[in-house]
Amino acid sequence: MKVVKFGGSSLADGEHFDQAIKIITADPQRRVIVTSAPGKRTADDTKVTDLLIKYAQQVIAGQPFQKTVDQIINRYTAIADYFNVPQDQLVPLAKRLNELPSWRFPNNNYLLAAFKAHGERLNAQLMTIILRQLGYEARFVTPEQVGLRVTGTPNNASVTPEAYSLLDRFAFNDSELLVFPGFYGITLAGHLATFSRGGSDITGAILARGLHAECYENFTDVDAIYAANPAVVDHPQPIAKMTYREMRELSYAGFSVFHDEALIPAIQGNVPINVKNTQHPEKPGTLIVPDKDFQPADIVTGVVSGKHFAAIYLHKYLLNKETGFTLRILNILARHNVSYEHMPSGIDDITIILDKNQVDDQLVDTICNEIQEEINPDQLEWIDNYAITMVVGEGMRNRIGVINDILAPLADQGIPVPIINQGASRISIMIGTYDRDADNAVRAIYHRFFAN
Numbered sequence: 001m002k003v004v005k006f007g008g009s010s011l012a013d014g015e016h017f018d019q020a021i022k023i024i025t026a027d028p029q030r031r032v033i034v035t036s037a038p039g040k041r042t043a044d045d046t047k048v049t050d051l052l053i054k055y056a057q058q059v060i061a062g063q064p065f066q067k068t069v070d071q072i073i074n075r076y077t078a079i080a081d082y083f084n085v086p087q088d089q090l091v092p093l094a095k096r097l098n099e100l101p102s103w104r105f106p107n108n109n110y111l112l113a114a115f116k117a118h119g120e121r122l123n124a125q126l127m128t129i130i131l132r133q134l135g136y137e138a139r140f141v142t143p144e145q146v147g148l149r150v151t152g153t154p155n156n157a158s159v160t161p162e163a164y165s166l167l168d169r170f171a172f173n174d175s176e177l178l179v180f181p182g183f184y185g186i187t188l189a190g191h192l193a194t195f196s197r198g199g200s201d202i203t204g205a206i207l208a209r210g211l212h213a214e215c216y217e218n219f220t221d222v223d224a225i226y227a228a229n230p231a232v233v234d235h236p237q238p239i240a241k242m243t244y245r246e247m248r249e250l251s252y253a254g255f256s257v258f259h260d261e262a263l264i265p266a267i268q269g270n271v272p273i274n275v276k277n278t279q280h281p282e283k284p285g286t287l288i289v290p291d292k293d294f295q296p297a298d299i300v301t302g303v304v305s306g307k308h309f310a311a312i313y314l315h316k317y318l319l320n321k322e323t324g325f326t327l328r329i330l331n332i333l334a335r336h337n338v339s340y341e342h343m344p345s346g347i348d349d350i351t352i353i354l355d356k357n358q359v360d361d362q363l364v365d366t367i368c369n370e371i372q373e374e375i376n377p378d379q380l381e382w383i384d385n386y387a388i389t390m391v392v393g394e395g396m397r398n399r400i401g402v403i404n405d406i407l408a409p410l411a412d413q414g415i416p417v418p419i420i421n422q423g424a425s426r427i428s429i430m431i432g433t434y435d436r437d438a439d440n441a442v443r444a445i446y447h448r449f450f451a452n
């Protein structure tokens with residue numbers, strides 16, 4: 001059995017639905033289908049998830065929202081019309097969307113999550129209606145019904161171990177297609193909570209593990225995962241095969257094509273992932289497999305840059321002699337619920353790199369004030385313009401001199417490298433640059449390793 005997830009770009013309109021249904025029905029192994037919310041139809045279109053966020057914000061602010069609701073309903077109606085679905089079949093979907101403001105939520109974060117979840121929920125319902133109308137035995141299944149329990153914050157949830165024991169007990173028959181909404185689960189108190197943005201990939205992976213799929217097919221809008229983001233490098237080389245670890249490092253650092261957290265259930269369940277293009281399903285796409293099933297042909301598999309980083313830099317003489325110094329700084333971060341990404345250090349210096357989406361200006365000031373007061377460093381800086389470039393490849397493991405091949409093209413281009421972190425992972429090297437240089441750094445490194 002295969003779990004098949006379609007991204008928002010693959011379910012944006014009737015034609016894309018039609019193509020997705022051709023893919024689903026072409027292979028009898030494709031039995032579990034995960035839907036995203038309708039994505040952008042054109043470059044300047046708005047994703048349904050973003051319309052739902054607008055709807056939630058208007059409700060919270062007490063502003064008029066009917067225009068936004070109509071815009072959302074129109075997206076589903078346009079898809080239904082493509083398949084001549086009778087109007088009355090959409091009435092329950094529109095009713096539910098209209099009723100959301102009357103639901104009770106513990107706070108506005110839960111409200112936002114529940115609104116967002118409906119993009120995928122209504123799309124899964126619509127997909128079920130269309131499949132049935134076309135004569136297939138299809139069942140709409142919700143996270144509530146299978147026990148997809150989550151914890152954490154309502155808009156950044158994580159699956160619980162209990163969800164897997166509940167999924168294990170979920171029964172379905174050989175002839176039916178199951179259609180699940182992606183992106184959300186149910187909290188222990190019974191509220192809807194979403195994963196972080198792009199999180200339908202996570203639902204697909206949870207179901208692939210929980211229902212013991214032989215493969216998780218992730219359909220998107222590119223022929224493969226490329227060795228560099230196609231928005232940065234012209235016609236980058238497709239990656240035929242890579243390991244879970246490589247993909248996790250690459251997606252975390254910026255390969256938005258597959259969510260980094262979606263790798264975890266696949267790793268735990270040992271389920272291979274195949275990323276494929278909805279428009280070209282005959283192409284092999286990219287296969288993501290356990291380390292043991294992979295022999296690297298190249299030194300580097302991918303190069304990626306993320307610009308959403310900042311750093312706290314501290315200098316203090318005899319830092320190396322002080323016990324508990326790092327612990328005290330990390331405690332300050334932990335008090336404010338801030339995690340860190342990398343922490344290169346020297347005898348008198350330490351740089352703590354973090355995802356700056358976690359902090360606002362006020363929190364930066366609070367954290368820096370607390371560090372100054374508790375640690376009293378000789379120098380303390382908040383560096384806001386870091387970008388992190390990750391060079392990733394299982395093939396780097398036992399190679400000597402890879403770092404030279406990475407740094408030489410950067411030096412040729414006059415790109416300064418304030419930070420390097422090598423050794424923490426055997427399959428990646430982190431290069432810190434200033435954000436203005438990030439894309440050039442990716443291009444320079446890519447061309448050095450993939451010139452031919």
Ligand SMILES: Nc1ncnc2c1ncn2[C@@H]1O[C@H](COP(=O)(O)OP(=O)(O)O)[C@@H](O)[C@H]1O
Pocket residue numbers: 006007008009010036039198219220221222224225226227228229230231254255256257258
């Ligand atoms: N290395 C990469 N290889 C392929 N696509 C990438 C890469 N890095 C970023 N992307 C982007 O990811 C997009 C697909 O991801 P996403 O928009 O989340 O798709 P979906 O709507 O299918 O979930 C591609 O259109 C491409 O712009």
Ligand SMILES: N[C@@H](CC(=O)OP(=O)(O)O)C(=O)O
Pocket residue numbers: 006007008009036037039047049050119182183196197198199200201
């Ligand atoms: N619709 C959600 C979740 C998701 O995974 O979407 P997509 O498959 O279009 O990346 C979002 O936009 O974040």
